[in-house]
Amino acid sequence: MSETALAAERQGTDKAQPLVVRFAGDSGDGIQLAGYEFAKSTADARSDFMTFPDFPAEIRAPTGTLFGVSAFQIQFGADEVLTPGDRADVLVAFNPAALATNLQNLKPGGVLIVDETHFDARGLKKAKLDVNPLEDRTLDGYQVITVDVEKRTLEALKSLELGRKQAVRAKNFWVLGLVYWMFARPLGKTQDWLNVKFKKTPAVARANIMAMKAGHAYGETLEISAVPDLTAPRVAKHKGASRIISGARAMALGLAAVAALGRRDIVFCSYPITPASTLLHALARLEGGVRTFQAEDEIAAATAAIGASFAGSLGVTASSGPGLSLKTEALGLGVAVELPLIVIDVQRGGPSTGMPTKPEQSDLTMAIHGRHGEAPLPVLAPATPDDCFWIMIEAARIAIETMSPVIVLTDAYLANAASDWEIPDIDNVPDIDRPRVKPDGEGEFRPFARDPLTLARPWVAPGTPGHAHRIGGLEKAKGSGHISYDPANHAEMTRARAEKISRIADRLPAIEMEDGVQDGDILIIGWGSTHGSIAQAVKELNAEGARVSHVHLRHLWPLPRGLEALIRCFPRAVTAELNTGQLSSILRSEYLAPVTCISQVNGQPFYVSDLKAEITRRLETCVHE
Amino acid sequence: MNEMPLKPNDFGSDQEVRWCPGCGDYAILKAMKTVLADIGRSPDEIVFVAGIGCAARFPYYLSTYGFHTIHGRAAAVATGVKLANPDLDVWVVGGDGDFMSIGGNHTLHALRRNVDLNLLLFNNAIYGLTKGQYSPTSPIGTRSPSTPGGSVEQPVNPVRFALGCGAKFVARAADTLQTHLPVVLKRAHANKGASFVEILQNCLVYNDGAFGAINDRSESQEATVRLEHGQPMIFGKENDKALLFNKRTCRFEAAKIAGLENRDDIAIHDETSLERALALAALEQPDFPVPLGVIYAAEAPEFIEARGFSGTWSEWDREKLKALL
Numbered sequence: 001m002s003e004t005a006l007a008a009e010r011q012g013t014d015k016a017q018p019l020v021v022r023f024a025g026d027s028g029d030g031i032q033l034a035g036y037e038f039a040k041s042t043a044d045a046r047s048d049f050m051t052f053p054d055f056p057a058e059i060r061a062p063t064g065t066l067f068g069v070s071a072f073q074i075q076f077g078a079d080e081v082l083t084p085g086d087r088a089d090v091l092v093a094f095n096p097a098a099l100a101t102n103l104q105n106l107k108p109g110g111v112l113i114v115d116e117t118h119f120d121a122r123g124l125k126k127a128k129l130d131v132n133p134l135e136d137r138t139l140d141g142y143q144v145i146t147v148d149v150e151k152r153t154l155e156a157l158k159s160l161e162l163g164r165k166q167a168v169r170a171k172n173f174w175v176l177g178l179v180y181w182m183f184a185r186p187l188g189k190t191q192d193w194l195n196v197k198f199k200k201t202p203a204v205a206r207a208n209i210m211a212m213k214a215g216h217a218y219g220e221t222l223e224i225s226a227v228p229d230l231t232a233p234r235v236a237k238h239k240g241a242s243r244i245i246s247g248a249r250a251m252a253l254g255l256a257a258v259a260a261l262g263r264r265d266i267v268f269c270s271y272p273i274t275p276a277s278t279l280l281h282a283l284a285r286l287e288g289g290v291r292t293f294q295a296e297d298e299i300a301a302a303t304a305a306i307g308a309s310f311a312g313s314l315g316v317t318a319s320s321g322p323g324l325s326l327k328t329e330a331l332g333l334g335v336a337v338e339l340p341l342i343v344i345d346v347q348r349g350g351p352s353t354g355m356p357t358k359p360e361q362s363d364l365t366m367a368i369h370g371r372h373g374e375a376p377l378p379v380l381a382p383a384t385p386d387d388c389f390w391i392m393i394e395a396a397r398i399a400i401e402t403m404s405p406v407i408v409l410t411d412a413y414l415a416n417a418a419s420d421w422e423i424p425d426i427d428n429v430p431d432i433d434r435p436r437v438k439p440d441g442e443g444e445f446r447p448f449a450r451d452p453l454t455l456a457r458p459w460v461a462p463g464t465p466g467h468a469h470r471i472g473g474l475e476k477a478k479g480s481g482h483i484s485y486d487p488a489n490h491a492e493m494t495r496a497r498a499e500k501i502s503r504i505a506d507r508l509p510a511i512e513m514e515d516g517v518q519d520g521d522i523l524i525i526g527w528g529s530t531h532g533s534i535a536q537a538v539k540e541l542n543a544e545g546a547r548v549s550h551v552h553l554r555h556l557w558p559l560p561r562g563l564e565a566l567i568r569c570f571p572r573a574v575t576a577e578l579n580t581g582q583l584s585s586i587l588r589s590e591y592l593a594p595v596t597c598i599s600q601v602n603g604q605p606f607y608v609s610d611l612k613a614e615i616t617r618r619l620e621t622c623v624h625e
Numbered sequence: 626m627n628e629m630p631l632k633p634n635d636f637g638s639d640q641e642v643r644w645c646p647g648c649g650d651y652a653i654l655k656a657m658k659t660v661l662a663d664i665g666r667s668p669d670e671i672v673f674v675a676g677i678g679c680a681a682r683f684p685y686y687l688s689t690y691g692f693h694t695i696h697g698r699a700a701a702v703a704t705g706v707k708l709a710n711p712d713l714d715v716w717v718v719g720g721d722g723d724f725m726s727i728g729g730n731h732t733l734h735a736l737r738r739n740v741d742l743n744l745l746l747f748n749n750a751i752y753g754l755t756k757g758q759y760s761p762t763s764p765i766g767t768r769s770p771s772t773p774g775g776s777v778e779q780p781v782n783p784v785r786f787a788l789g790c791g792a793k794f795v796a797r798a799a800d801t802l803q804t805h806l807p808v809v810l811k812r813a814h815a816n817k818g819a820s821f822v823e824i825l826q827n828c829l830v831y832n833d834g835a836f837g838a839i840n841d842r843s844e845s846q847e848a849t850v851r852l853e854h855g856q857p858m859i860f861g862k863e864n865d866k867a868l869l870f871n872k873r874t875c876r877f878e879a880a881k882i883a884g885l886e887n888r889d890d891i892a893i894h895d896e897t898s899l900e901r902a903l904a905l906a907a908l909e910q911p912d913f914p915v916p917l918g919v920i921y922a923a924e925a926p927e928f929i930e931a932r933g934f935s936g937t938w939s940e941w942d943r944e945k946l947k948a949l950l
């Protein structure tokens with residue numbers, strides 16, 4: 001970059017624009033930790049923000065390898081921030097492999113901070129680089145700051161007499177110190193946090209704090225013209241001090257809320273699987289309300305949850321794609337015996353083991369249709385980390401009100417992405433009530449009698465005097481629930497089970513568009529975690545004069561009433577999905593409407609810029625494509 | 626709450642029993658009703674959970690709460706029932722296919738965890754409901770529709786399996802032995818933790834006589850040894866035979882009492898000894914009498930209690946939630 005360009009940049013970045021910062025390094029480098037601390041400091045700085053940890057499936061891949069690179073991205077700004085951003089304004093690369101894999105994520109002209117320590121023959125070889133990118137022209141066009149981070153960290157910690165290996169581990173905090181300096185952030189909170197976190201090993205706390213301070217002090221020594229001014233505070237005016245929350249954490253709190261609102265413990269059964277395990281971990285730490293059970297497999301997890309629901313608790317089970325496949329038979333049982341159950345599927349790239357840490361929305365068809373027999377059940381999808389809290393309460397209400405299993409589809413992105421969070425006002429949330437047993441007629445209790453409105457059957461748990469009854473997966477006679485192979489009864493029960501699910505749509509709020517006008521040129525239909533990218537793309541396109549509308553489905557099954565009419569208002573209706581078009585084919589088959597799809601299956605969230613380009617392209621096509 | 630003590634028939638449901646006439650399951654049902662009446666707990670506080678199979682129809686025929694689930698998963702469902710409400714008495718019923726084949730994993734883990742469940746394996750050494758294929762407990766050479774030339778697989782011995790899983794209560798009984806079976810079932814119920822009972826059950830239609838003399842009431846004394854804690858292991862119609870424990874080989878040996886030099890050599894049953902239990906589990910017909918009764922019973926922490934769960938609610942409320950938020 002030329003001197004003049006640098007000088008222009010030195011004026012400071014446009015304060016109105018949000019900034020994207022990305023940390024990338026070895027999965028053992030403490031990238032996620034440093035990124036998360038930076039996010040917390042961003043929350044304290046009262047910016048609006050969203051984060052995205054992008055890590056490999058390998059726990060500690062051999063150091064320096066391309067597949068061992070872990071990254072953490074955050075976008076923050078004064079206006080509402082809906083996504084973790086496309087390409088970064090600032091990239092921090094901890095080694096050659098991180099640079100090689102993440103340079104594509106840096107904007108042209110962006111700021112690149114590189115630890116030069118491992119750009120030797122060995123490090124370059126591990127990163128499969130033939131030439132040193134610090135020495136050829138690879139980095140032309142970026143504002144590059146190279147630092148020998150390891151050497152400086154060691155120097156800073158000399159007085160502590162730590163082993164080399166231990167001292168080097170503090171390098172992420174050295175870098176964080178430098179980054180804090182660049183953004184004029186205070187060190188105090190991170191320092192406090194380190195003291196708490198390493199209470200039992202104060203030497204570690206001290207080393208990290210000293211490294212962070214050294215990195216910060218190093219910033220002061222930098223040639224000022226070499227460093228762009230990133231210090232503009234970007235305070236979001238609409239915000240008070242906020243709390244940072246990930247989708248997984250929000251879900252855990254949502255389930256804790258379900259227990260409190262229902263005044264009965266819920267039973268959460270799960271078998272570890274990435275990226276769903278974080279939910280199990282978060283719930284296991286709660287001190288009440290949720291009884292966690294690490295089952296022997298996903299089948300046991302789902303069936304134990306059903307057992308818990310039979311016994312009067314709300315059973316909840318969580319997994320990812322491969323685990324959902326294993327739960328399938330149990331879900332059929334849940335549908336047949338009509339018990340409430342929440343099934344959380346944290347979707348990841350498939351098929352099979354696929355890409356365990358990468359998001360995809362490819363389980364939609366399985367969630368809606370993937371069971372033997374006619375086994376309809378409601379499917380929901382939260383749109384944001386915050387919504388992960390509310391969707392749990394809504395799923396619980398639907399499950400109990402309908403006496404049905406409910407699938408909640410989130411994904412690897414939503415589980416790990418974090419944003420600031422307005423703490424919910426729980427006093428204004430009504431209790432979750434159990435449907436009353438409505439004795440229908442005289443005589444004995446009829447476990448398969450139905451509420452005339454919701455068609456739900458009564459939920460009567462063992463221990464209830466005078467109501468002992470038997471349920472099972474064999475077809476049941478309507479009302480009595482006795483085993484029945486009567487043809488007409490099976491037809492009636494099959495239709496009743498479907499109608500019961502369909503009627504949920506009657507009780508949902510009317511469908512509302514997120515953005516745009518009813519007579520726009522194109523309707524973008526999204527669902528789940530893509531909310532932020534679509535909303536941002538649509539906002540920007542409309543600001544540029546386009547007429548794009550956006551509707552975002554939280555309810556995938558039954559589909560909301562009014563959706564079909566809305567789709568028919570538009571000359572073009574297009575879903576945007578991280579799959580090959582699952583929602584679009586469902587909408588086509590349900591409505592016979594020509595819905596097409598903007599599809600992405602690279603294991604990454606949508607870039608706003610890609611969406612904008614694609615929507616623009618669709619707008620240019622003739623209507624009947 | 627009951628003014629009148631409940632009678633066995635109070636535990637029967639109004640459902641028509643659909644097992645083949647003469648099936649061993651009838652006898653087990655009868656014994657179970659007696660046991661439930663003896664225990665005296667209200668049917669409203671008892672749950673029977675079953676998988677799929679002939680045996681697994683069991684819950685339909687009792688007046689308690691019941692859940693006929695899916696093949697193999699009953700132990701897992703029952704674990705969930707207990708997690709939600711530890712105060713319930715929970716019985717799990719399944720066949721050898723249910724417990725040892727498709728559900729083997731869940732059997733293992735329910736036993737290992739020591740969940741307070743009474744697990745009753747109705748072993749007929751055949752898949753009854755699916756019309757007679759060999760099962761994991763069928764002896765080598767079993768001819769069945771899927772093994773017309775005879776099976777070649779080594780069968781699993783459920784008692785050994787249970788001991789290997791770390792079960793803390795392992796017993797064996799037989800369908801027709803109507804004075805013995807209820808005693809074993811009551812012991813299983815009294816145990817706090819996972820109680821595993823293998824019940825040898827005759828499938829009249831597909832595997833009649835699979836257990837030979839064991840559940841033939843008149844011949845059973847010859848083919849089985851009835852275990853009682855602290856009592857000598859004597860068997861035979863005339864009480865003329867006994868088991869001795871060879872400390873060198875750690876194995877039991879069978880002998881005629883008349884031929885013994887010293888009557889004190891007869892082994893005394895110690896149900897708390899895992900080593901003895903493993904040796905007992907190895908005894909099979911025709912060389913040995915099959916041990917019936919409580920083979921092993923040891924104290925161990927129960928899973929739900931160890932997790933600290935009780936009742937159905939941990940008093941978690943809005944105020945506690947707000948503090949968490």
Ligand SMILES: Cc1ncc(C[n+]2csc(CCOP(=O)(O)OP(=O)(O)O)c2C)c(N)n1
Binds near residue numbers: 719722
């Ligand atoms: C997932 C699944 N696979 C297979 C079956 C078919 N099936 C039903 S019962 C059974 C085996 C029954 O044998 P067992 O458990 O020994 O019980 P029994 O009928 O002998 O009492 C099988 C294979 C099923 N119901 N579900």
Ligand code: SF4
Binds near residue numbers: 650680754828829831
């Ligand atoms: S098939 Fe065998 S096990 Fe099944 S009911 Fe008939 S006799 Fe009993």
Ligand SMILES: [Mg+2]
Binds near residue numbers: 749751
């Ligand atoms: Mg069988």
